[in-house]
Amino acid sequence: MRILYCHCAYAQVVPKDVKNEVLERLASSGVSFDAVPDLCEMSARKDPKLKELAEGEVRIAACYPRAVKWLFNGADVTLPDEGVQVLNMRVETAENVVTALLATNEEAA
Amino acid sequence: MPSLSDPTLRVVLYEGAGSEPLADSDRAALLRSLLERGYAVSSSRGEGTLSPTGNGTLAVLGRFTEERNEQATDETGQVTVHFRSINGLDHDGVMGTVDAIRGDHQVPQPGGWKPWFPVIDYSRCTNCMQCLSFCLFDVYGVSGGGKIQVRNQNNCKTDCPACSRVCPEVAILFPKYKSGPINGDEIDAEDLRREAMKVDISALLGGDIYQALRDRSAKAKSRFSKERDEDRALKERQRCLIKLQQALEIPPEVLASLPSPDEIRAKAEVAKARAEDALSLQKVNG
Numbered sequence: 001m002r003i004l005y006c007h008c009a010y011a012q013v014v015p016k017d018v019k020n021e022v023l024e025r026l027a028s029s030g031v032s033f034d035a036v037p038d039l040c041e042m043s044a045r046k047d048p049k050l051k052e053l054a055e056g057e058v059r060i061a062a063c064y065p066r067a068v069k070w071l072f073n074g075a076d077v078t079l080p081d082e083g084v085q086v087l088n089m090r091v092e093t094a095e096n097v098v099t100a101l102l103a104t105n106e107e108a109a
Numbered sequence: 110m111p112s113l114s115d116p117t118l119r120v121v122l123y124e125g126a127g128s129e130p131l132a133d134s135d136r137a138a139l140l141r142s143l144l145e146r147g148y149a150v151s152s153s154r155g156e157g158t159l160s161p162t163g164n165g166t167l168a169v170l171g172r173f174t175e176e177r178n179e180q181a182t183d184e185t186g187q188v189t190v191h192f193r194s195i196n197g198l199d200h201d202g203v204m205g206t207v208d209a210i211r212g213d214h215q216v217p218q219p220g221g222w223k224p225w226f227p228v229i230d231y232s233r234c235t236n237c238m239q240c241l242s243f244c245l246f247d248v249y250g251v252s253g254g255g256k257i258q259v260r261n262q263n264n265c266k267t268d269c270p271a272c273s274r275v276c277p278e279v280a281i282l283f284p285k286y287k288s289g290p291i292n293g294d295e296i297d298a299e300d301l302r303r304e305a306m307k308v309d310i311s312a313l314l315g316g317d318i319y320q321a322l323r324d325r326s327a328k329a330k331s332r333f334s335k336e337r338d339e340d341r342a343l344k345e346r347q348r349c350l351i352k353l354q355q356a357l358e359i360p361p362e363v364l365a366s367l368p369s370p371d372e373i374r375a376k377a378e379v380a381k382a383r384a385e386d387a388l389s390l391q392k393v394n395g
Binding site for chain 1: 133
């Protein structure tokens with residue numbers, strides 16, 4: 001299971017303390033992960049990297065799952081219904097997001 | 110906004126075999142700074158996996174314990190990899206290293222544009238083409254198969270969610286909008302009722318807001334000519350604009366930048382014709 005973190009760098013809609021704490025705790029977790037400045041910006045320019053980011057099982061720390069799904073779709077990338085989990089940093093606490101991101105598959109099930 | 114054809118750069122903070130780990134605080138600070146400068150960055154540690162890299166330039170930064178060539182190409186020839194030791198570099202030194210690689214490969218400066226544009230939820234969209242008819246800025250287009258698409262994201266007016274307000278199916282998202290359901294939050298019955306009410310408000314203004322603008326403008330002009338009351342005409346137009354602005358949440362600067370009534374009429378007719386063509390195509394395709 002891969003981890004993808006979106007920093008929502010170009011707007012202030014994700015609470016700064018939440019996204020920074022999620023990033024810090026991921027950084028000290030010992031786990032590899034991908035981080036992008038802003039999924040919206042990548043979707044707008046149909047960045048081919050989105051296809052690579054969507055491959056296989058992935059947990060995404062970003063915003064609303066519906067927004068994330070259709071942002072990928074807007075770049076002609078289908079985010080599969082199975083094997084993808086979107087954690088919403090706009091409404092969840094950093095603790096909840098990090099716990100879900102780092103959960104084992106058994107814990108997540 | 111950088112285009113698809115521009116070269117890309119991905120940064121990897123490497124802490125695997127042949128390197129020494131970074132301090133947790135340094136790693137977090139570097140990741141945050143790189144992201145805020147607009148770089149995609151991966152933290153490569155002992156556990157877990159990263160996404161593949163199909164093409165472009167990789168800047169692999171690490172506290173390497175072995176000598177490495179500074180530059181290499183993967184077996185496909187599609188990925189150029191730059192290895193840079195960050196031993197002894199401070200925070201700004203690391204940023205400068207990455208900026209230099211970006212400059213060498215003529216990767217555009219990231220950022221500089223707030224990604225504000227509509228995103229279509231196709232599970233709700235009925236392809237009614239109202240958004241295409243409504244938008245005066247050519248944000249929307251139609252695919253060869255007659256399907257509504259967001260074509261020119263750059264044309265969208267920052268912080269203007271008006272097209273999502275006129276969408277009868279609540280199918281248009283602006284992920285950076287402040288509240289649901291336009292921001293992508295789930296839609297409930299109350300949202301549907303509220304959104305419908307807002308569409309009704311625009312209908313009260315005459316259904317076609319551009320028509321409403323023109324009518325109000327004409328009335329204001331008429332009063333002005335009869336009564337020679339410039340203030341009254343101006344107030345009437347301002348009242349109309351405020352109503353529109355409140356109903357559709359159109360930022361004042363967008364209203365201020367609207368073209369002249371004749372240009373609006375011409376643009377609206379072109380958009381309407383495109384929408385009608387697309388709807389005809391839908392009927393033909395069954």
